[in-house]
Amino acid sequence: xxxxxxxxxxxxxxxxxxxxxxxxxxDAERLVRYYGEWARCYELDLEREHYRSPSIVTELAGAxxxxxxxxDREAMAILDAGCGTGLVGIELYHLGFRLIDGFDLCETxxxxxxxxxIYRNVQGDVDLNRPLVDYSSASYDMTVCCGVFxxxxxxxxxxxxxxxxxxxxxxVVVSSxxxxxxxTSFENEVLRLEKAGILTRVQYxxxxxxxxxxxxxxxxFRVHQAPQRQRRSTGAEDxxxxxxx
Numbered sequence: 465x466x467x468x469x470x471x472x473x474x475x476x477x478x479x480x481x482x483x484x485x486x487x488x489x490x491d492a493e494r495l496v497r498y499y500g501e502w503a504r505c506y507e508l509d510l511e512r513e514h515y516r517s518p519s520i521v522t523e524l525a526g527a528x529x530x531x532x533x534x535x536d537r538e539a540m541a542i543l544d545a546g547c548g549t550g551l552v553g554i555e556l557y558h559l560g561f562r563l564i565d566g567f568d569l570c571e572t573x574x575x576x577x578x579x580x581x582i583y584r585n586v587q588g589d590v591d592l593n594r595p596l597v598d599y600s601s602a603s604y605d606m607t608v609c610c611g612v613f614x615x616x617x618x619x620x621x622x623x624x625x626x627x628x629x630x631x632x633x634x635x636v637v638v639s640s641x642x643x644x645x646x647x648t649s650f651e652n653e654v655l656r657l658e659k660a661g662i663l664t665r666v667q668y669x670x671x672x673x674x675x676x677x678x679x680x681x682x683x684x685f686r687v688h689q690a691p692q693r694q695r696r697s698t699g700a701e702d703x704x705x706x707x708x709x
Contacts, residue, residue: 478509479676491602492569492591495617497546499548499570505572507549508551509521515551517639517680518672521610522555524667524684529561532666532686533605536672538562538603545592545626547614550577556608563603592622602631603688613640620653627663628690636663636685642671645681654683663687 465638481502488494499506529537537560544552548565556564571588578586587598592612601621607630609650612690626636640650657663674680 468564477514478505481509482504482513482675485508485617488616490593490617492593494566497587500572503549503570503572503576507551510551510675514673515611515675517610517675518555519550520669520672520682520688521608521637522552522559522641524669525556525561525606525608525635525681526559528606528637528666530686532635537606540602541565543567543599543604543607543626543629544583545609545619547577547583547586547608548573548611550580550583552587552608553577554580557672565607565619567599569681571661581594581695592618592625596625596629599629599692601693602634603629604634605631606637609636609638611639613638613644615641615644615647617644619621620648620650623653624657624662624691625693627687628684629691630687630690632688632690634687636668636687637682638683638685639674639680640683641674643683648688652685657685657691660691662691663686669700 485498488498490547509699529540540561542556542561543564544566547553547568550589551564553564565585566577566583567587567590568577569591573590574586577583590596606627609626623638630636645651652663665683665687666686669682671679672682
């Protein structure tokens with residue numbers, strides 16, 4: 465196999481693994497198993513597909529701090545929701561943020577994030593499709609979430625929990641995969657939270673680079689009040705929690 469053929473084969477394999485991750489319907493056990501097996505080549509696969517979302521989300525976080533927040537970056541408490549192996553954390557650290565916590569559904573991924581040594585704390589086995597019971601309200605100056613609002617992963621109501629753990633006048637910065645946004649009620653959830661006075665959007669980037677041929681929308685929200693911790697729900701009780709693969 466020549467070099468070009470080998471590179472093409474590796475990229476095709478990466479594309480298949482990424483696409484397969486979109487078919488897991490938010491099922492925690494399937495996601496944990498899949499990402500645990502994928503972890504060893506996860507970062508290489510994303511690099512082959514030019515995963516731009518971590519750098520975009522963190523640049524937005526840096527812009528928010530410079531434009532709106534008095535605290536210096538090293539003094540700001542940030543939650544990296546769905547941190548994976550720590551790609552966003554590394555970018556945040558390079559921008560001067562130091563008090564970074566993270567969580568991920570997959571303990572294997574969370575352990576890899578711990579090993580890079582830049583997080584203050586990383587928790588595994590945390591499912592954003594359920595209430596974040598280990599995180600108190602108004603805990604963070606900023607919450608960032610990259611690659612989680614994607615097909616087969618977290619339902620739109622996860623945004624409500626991210627707002628809950630962010631302090632009033634703090635910020636939430638998230639990406640939402642374009643095909644996910646089109647298939648779910650994510651934008652309706654944004655409107656509900658805005659109408660309830662919980663948050664307002666201060667910046668919205670439409671159809672920005674994400675990964676491969678897929679675009680994403682990038683949202684920056686200012687939090688005004690923390691919503692009540694959401695109750696657990698099933699797809700039958702709450703049709704808007706349905707995940708589309």
